[in-house]
Amino acid sequence: MRSLAIPIAVAGLLVATPASAEILIFQTGRVMQVASVRADGDRLQLTLVDGGEASVPASVIARIDPDEVPTPLPGDEQDRDAGVPLGEVPAVLASRPFAPLIAAAAANYGVDVRLVHAVIEAESNYEPRARSRTGAKGLMQLMPATARQYAVSDPYDPGANIDAGVRHLKYLLGRFDVGLALAAYNAGEGAVRVYGGLPPFTETRNYVARILRQIGR
Numbered sequence: 001m002r003s004l005a006i007p008i009a010v011a012g013l014l015v016a017t018p019a020s021a022e023i024l025i026f027q028t029g030r031v032m033q034v035a036s037v038r039a040d041g042d043r044l045q046l047t048l049v050d051g052g053e054a055s056v057p058a059s060v061i062a063r064i065d066p067d068e069v070p071t072p073l074p075g076d077e078q079d080r081d082a083g084v085p086l087g088e089v090p091a092v093l094a095s096r097p098f099a100p101l102i103a104a105a106a107a108n109y110g111v112d113v114r115l116v117h118a119v120i121e122a123e124s125n126y127e128p129r130a131r132s133r134t135g136a137k138g139l140m141q142l143m144p145a146t147a148r149q150y151a152v153s154d155p156y157d158p159g160a161n162i163d164a165g166v167r168h169l170k171y172l173l174g175r176f177d178v179g180l181a182l183a184a185y186n187a188g189e190g191a192v193r194v195y196g197g198l199p200p201f202t203e204t205r206n207y208v209a210r211i212l213r214q215i216g217r
Contacts, residue, residue, distance in 0.1 A: 021049065022190050023065045023145070024056075029133045037064060037194045044194070058200055062134050064190035065145055093117050097126040098139065101159050105166040111173065116166055118214040119185065122207055128158045140165025143188075178217065182208045 024032045024046075035047040044061060046054045093099060096117060106113040123141040124130035136143050138161035147155045150164035172181035176192065183199060184192045186207045191199040198205060 021066070022194075025062045025065065025134045025143075025188075026060055027062050027133075028060075029135065037190065039195045042200065061191075061201070062203075063143075063186070063188040064194060065143060065188040066190050098128075098158050098162065101162050102166075105162045108163075109166050109170040111166055111170050112215065114215045115178070115211070116162075116169070118211045119165070119169065119182070120162075121214075122211055128161070129156055137161075138165075140168075142168075179208050179212060182211050 022034050022037050024034060024037070024044075026032070033049055035049050037047075038045045039058070040055075042058055043055050044058050046056065048054060093113060094103075096102075098120075102116050102120065103113055105111075106116045120126060120139050123136075124139050126139065128139050130139070130141065131137050132141060134143070137147070137155035139158055140161055142150075142152060142155045142161060142164055146168055147164065150167055152160045152164045155161050155164075169181065169185060172184045172189065175181070175189075176184060180192050180198065183204050187199050187201055187204040191201070191204070198208065
């Protein structure tokens with residue numbers, strides 16, 4: 001781990017009993033598997049897969065994903081946030097790139113089309129070939145694990161990317177209110193679980209605030 005800009009220091013007995021494995025994705029793009037993660041102020045306490053323990057500043061982590069992404073079950077797709085209404089596509093959105101594909105996926109999964117457009121604008125600004133330093137791809141910036149979860153073979157295909165992204169957003173809306181669902185989309189469901197709410201990542205907080213403003217929340 002010497003290549004990290006901020007060194008990882010070995011921690012004491014700061015981690016609870018490990019549960020399921022997690023994948024940490026660093027701001028540099030480096031990926032690290034750990035047995036469990038626990039927030040401790042501005043640091044994350046890690047249980048390593050080999051049995052060791054470590055501590056890293058939360059600021060060096062871009063997102064936290066589960067090692068084995070759960071497949072949504074039919075009963076899991078209940079939207080807990082009734083405050084995001086469905087409706088017709090506003091005229092201003094109908095002229096945006098890929099508007100028909102976005103409208104179709106939003107209607108299919110019961111997600112507000114305004115929310116989908118706001119996420120796509122924040123994630124890629126409607127650029128289908130966009131790729132982040134952490135490996136997220138396409139219009140809705142699908143992480144590799146998310147693409148595998150929804151059987152997307154080509155994340156740069158606009159139709160497949162939008163369909164999977166909206167489906168994943170619906171999955172998150174079934175577990176969290178809209179703000180935390182957006183945080184989970186940006187930083188990973190594991191980060192929301194670790195922090196018990198909105199993660200303290202500046203990028204994530206700005207992302208959530210920006211989208212909520214756009215949809216009038």
